[in-house]
Amino acid sequence: MSAIKLSHATSKVIGKIEVPGSKSESNRLLLLKHLYFPNLNIGKISDSRDTSFMKAALESENSEINIGDAGTAMRFNTAFNATKAGRNITLSGSERMHERPIGILVDALNKLGAKITYLDKEGYPPLKIEGQQLAGGTLEIDGSVSSQFISALMMIGPGMKEGIHLKLKGFSVSAPYIYLTANLMRKLGFDAKLDEEDIIIPHQKAKEIQSSVVEPDWSAASYWYAIALLTDEAEIYLPGFLQHSLQGDASVRGLFEPLGIQSLFIGSGFRLKKGEVKQQRFDINLVHNPDLAQTLAVVFAAKNLPAKITGLQTLRIKETDRLKALKTELEKTGAEIEIGDDFLEVKKGIQNLEGVIFDTYEDHRMAMAFAPLALMAPITINNPEVVAKSYQSFWEDLEAVGFLVSWDFS
Ligand SMILES: O=C(O)C1=C[C@@H](OP(=O)(O)O)[C@@H](O)[C@H](O)C1
Ligand SMILES: C=C(OP(=O)(O)O)C(=O)O
Numbered sequence: 001m002s003a004i005k006l007s008h009a010t011s012k013v014i015g016k017i018e019v020p021g022s023k024s025e026s027n028r029l030l031l032l033k034h035l036y037f038p039n040l041n042i043g044k045i046s047d048s049r050d051t052s053f054m055k056a057a058l059e060s061e062n063s064e065i066n067i068g069d070a071g072t073a074m075r076f077n078t079a080f081n082a083t084k085a086g087r088n089i090t091l092s093g094s095e096r097m098h099e100r101p102i103g104i105l106v107d108a109l110n111k112l113g114a115k116i117t118y119l120d121k122e123g124y125p126p127l128k129i130e131g132q133q134l135a136g137g138t139l140e141i142d143g144s145v146s147s148q149f150i151s152a153l154m155m156i157g158p159g160m161k162e163g164i165h166l167k168l169k170g171f172s173v174s175a176p177y178i179y180l181t182a183n184l185m186r187k188l189g190f191d192a193k194l195d196e197e198d199i200i201i202p203h204q205k206a207k208e209i210q211s212s213v214v215e216p217d218w219s220a221a222s223y224w225y226a227i228a229l230l231t232d233e234a235e236i237y238l239p240g241f242l243q244h245s246l247q248g249d250a251s252v253r254g255l256f257e258p259l260g261i262q263s264l265f266i267g268s269g270f271r272l273k274k275g276e277v278k279q280q281r282f283d284i285n286l287v288h289n290p291d292l293a294q295t296l297a298v299v300f301a302a303k304n305l306p307a308k309i310t311g312l313q314t315l316r317i318k319e320t321d322r323l324k325a326l327k328t329e330l331e332k333t334g335a336e337i338e339i340g341d342d343f344l345e346v347k348k349g350i351q352n353l354e355g356v357i358f359d360t361y362e363d364h365r366m367a368m369a370f371a372p373l374a375l376m377a378p379i380t381i382n383n384p385e386v387v388a389k390s391y392q393s394f395w396e397d398l399e400a401v402g403f404l405v406s407w408d409f410s
Contacts, residue, residue, distance in 0.1 A: 002385060003357070004395065005406040006371060007378035011232035015401035019221050019238055021046040021214035022247055023390050024072065024177060027054045028184050029212055031076045031155050034058045035083075036206035037188065043213035044240070048390045062089075069094040069319060069362065069389065072148055074125060075105055079152035082114035083159060087131030090119060096362060098125050100317055104142050105149035111139055112160070136160025136203065143172030146314065150199065151181040157201030158190055166199040173314050175288050176248020183246045187212065216240045218249035219365075220391045222295040225256045226372040227401075228272040229299055236401070239269035249289055255296065258282070259303070277303065287311025290318070294369035297326050297344055301335045302373060304349030313342035319389070320361035329370065332356050353377035364389035374403060 026046040031054070033040040045051060050070035057065045057077045067074045074093055081087050092098070103123030106116045115130040136157065143150060150166060157164035172178065178199070182192040189207035193200040221238055228234040241250075243265045253263045260275040282300060286293045286309055293312055300307035315322035323339040330337050334351030337344060353373060357380040360366040364386045371394075373379050384407075387394040395405050 001382060001410075003380050003382045003408045004384045005378060005380050005404075005408065006374035006398070007404045008231070008375050008402055009404060010402055011375070012235075013227055013231040013233070013375075013401045014235040016237040016239060017224060017397050017401070018240070019216040019224070020048060020391055020393065022217040022219075023048045023050045024180060024217075024247065025184065025214045026051045027072050027076060028151070028155065028181060029214065030054050030058060031080060032185070032188060034080065035155065035159055037209055040209060041211040043211060044216075045214055046217065046390075047392050049388045049392070050390060057091075064090050064092070067091060067093045067097065069097055071097070071100055071146075071318070074100070075102065075146070075148040075152045076155070078102065078105055078116065078127060078129065079109060079156045081129040081131055082109045082116055083134050083156050084131035085133045087129070089131075090126055090128050092119075092126035094362075096319060100124070101145055102127070102149075104145055105152060108139050108141055108149065108153055109134075112137060112164075134160050136162035136164050138165040138167065140167045140169050142169045143175075143178075144170045145173070145317070147172060147174035147177040150178050154178070154181050154185065154192065154199060154201050158185075158204045158206065161203055163200070163202040163204070165201075168197055168199065173287055173311075174248075174290060176251075180246050180248065184212075215242055215245055215247065217390065218245060218247045218252055219291040220368075220394075222249065222252045222292050223368045223372060223394070224272065225252055225261050226295050226299050226369070227375065228261050228274050229256065229259055230302055230372045230375040231274075234272055234274045236272040237266075237269060238272070239267075241269055243270075249292055251289055252292055252295075255284065255289075255292065259299065277305070280305065282307035282309075284309055285311040287313070290314050291365065293344070294322060294326060294365045297330070297337075297346065298369045298373065300346045301330050301333070301337070301349045302376065306346060308343060308345045310343045312344055316341075319363035320366070322363065322365070325359075325361045325363065325366055329358050329366065332358070350376075353379055356380070357382060360384070360386050362386055364391065368394055371398065371403075
């Protein structure tokens with residue numbers, strides 16, 4: 001097992017951080033390239049492991065593809081291979097991937113004429129996919145489990161004779177990721193109509209598009225907001241981000257404002273400016289920004305701010321059961337955390353970090369969300385290499401702004 005001891009020598013964090021490209025944008029652009037734009041040059045593509053899995057799977061000519069723990073890549077490659085006439089593959093993943101549901105997407109594709117069967121448990125990977133030319137059409141789809149199913153179906157839409165018309169049933173979780181898909185498709189010249197109930201992607205020919213540039217990852221930026229909050233003095237500049245981002249997690253800006261962290265756009269990026277915490281109790285709903293939940297749960301506990309975060313039902317089916325993991329790890333510090341099916345409540349904040357060793361549950365966001373606590377006291381984080389799933393250079397970036405990172409591979 002590996003671990004790091006993490007601390008910070010001063011109470012100042014000063015630096016310019018090149019946050020990696022968004023893995024959500026990168027994985028969408030890769031799928032769209034392989035479906036419609038063979039010559040597309042994707043600038044500033046994410047170097048994350050998830051994006052490497054996505055790319056390798058799209059390029060693979062093998063009959064067995066293992067997608068590891070990359071959820072988006074699993075869902076997008078299911079749709080991709082289902083539409084490739086002549087392809088006959090098995091698509092598997094990590095142990096955890098085989099516990100993450102995919103039934104809604106598989107049912108939808110099979111209704112469109114795909115031939116996908118389960119190799120083990122019904123509703124879960126691994127899958128056997130026999131690619132077919134799909135005609136498309138109209139489908140009802142349940143949006144309450146994962147938006148990735150909807151994004152996957154949208155992106156295969158233009159290539160099918162009848163396009164795709166999705167009628168959304170029930171409440172759609174992670175909706176900004178559906179808008180991200182539509183907006184990236186529009187940027188590449190496709191027509192995509194969507195309102196609260198319907199998504200319509202007509203059959204259409206791809207235009208000549210040469211290149212598209214990926215914006216840095218706003219979910220990854222959230223750890224820098226937490227750092228700005230927990231240090232005494234911050235001068236942090238994050239280049240490359242857009243004031244009008246396509247990524248839903250850009251709403252991290254608004255979420256940290258009452259915590260006194262302002263985002264000042266200067267040149268081609270922004271600076272984090274630290275001020276006073278303006279609110280003493282927080283009630284927020286993160287159903288549309290699940291990837292920000294760990295960052296915020298940890299900072300509320302660190303600042304001893306009573307808080308209830310709702311809309312967290314999808315956290316149970318991510319890289320780990322994130323609600324359970326957050327409760328277990330925060331309570332190691334004397335905090336009191338209540339969790340339910342879809343919420344987490346910070347009842348008492350962190351009391352003592354001395355000697356605390358945090359586990360990461362093969363979840364990159366557990367490691368990155370807890371790391372800023374090293375500004376309060378030295379901590380240990382087990383299996384820190386998990387960050388590679390979305391942010392390969394996370395520990396190097398922390399070192400560059402004065403964190404002391406000492407690795408132990410015993
Ligand atoms: O489409 C995407 O790029 C993503 C959608 C979200 O998943 P769900 O829709 O399953 O909540 C998010 O948590 C994930 O990290 C990336
Ligand atoms: C949930 C995540 O990713 P995925 O679903 O793509 O595995 C994540 O990055 O937090």
